[in-house]
Amino acid sequence: MLGRLNHVAIAVADAEKAAKIYGTAFGAEISATVPLPEHGVITVFATLPNTKIEFIQPLGADSPIAKFVERNPDGGIHHICYEVPDIIAARDNLIKEGARVLGDGQPKIGAHGKPVLFLHPKDFSGALVEIEQASEIEQS
Numbered sequence: 224m225l226g227r228l229n230h231v232a233i234a235v236a237d238a239e240k241a242a243k244i245y246g247t248a249f250g251a252e253i254s255a256t257v258p259l260p261e262h263g264v265i266t267v268f269a270t271l272p273n274t275k276i277e278f279i280q281p282l283g284a285d286s287p288i289a290k291f292v293e294r295n296p297d298g299g300i301h302h303i304c305y306e307v308p309d310i311i312a313a314r315d316n317l318i319k320e321g322a323r324v325l326g327d328g329q330p331k332i333g334a335h336g337k338p339v340l341f342l343h344p345k346d347f348s349g350a351l352v353e354i355e356q357a358s359e360i361e362q363s
């Protein structure tokens with residue numbers, strides 16, 4: 224089941240600078256700047272009433288977004304993140320329906336401390352999709 228839109232991610236050369244105008248001009252709540260070395264990014268979030276904007280900046284030489292920012296020096300929309308109630312069930316169903324899961328297919332812990340997976344843009348109308356576990360899986 225497809226849940227809420229958790230965030231839209233914008234990749235930029237300087238995440239803090241990019242987020243700033245959302246705070247000053249829109250009055251949005253801006254998070255602290257958080258480096259995520261295991262994901263190769265630095266993140267800043269702008270919190271909106273119904274979702275978040277995630278600004279991501281390359282971190283380290285082999286950051287997965289380094290090439291994207293190189294190609295888009297002014298920044299650009301990088302991915303959209305949907306919540307799913309059970310990430311393993313969602314993954315298995317996506318694979319069954321022919322969608323490609325990126326990496327080794329094992330969820331990694333994302334920016335919110337919850338398991339995430341990325342899906343191939345070619346299977347989703349050219350948009351890179353991230354799915355995030357909405358909350359703890361209830362054991363039945």
Ligand code: CO
Pocket residue numbers: 230232277302304353
């Ligand atoms: Co994200």
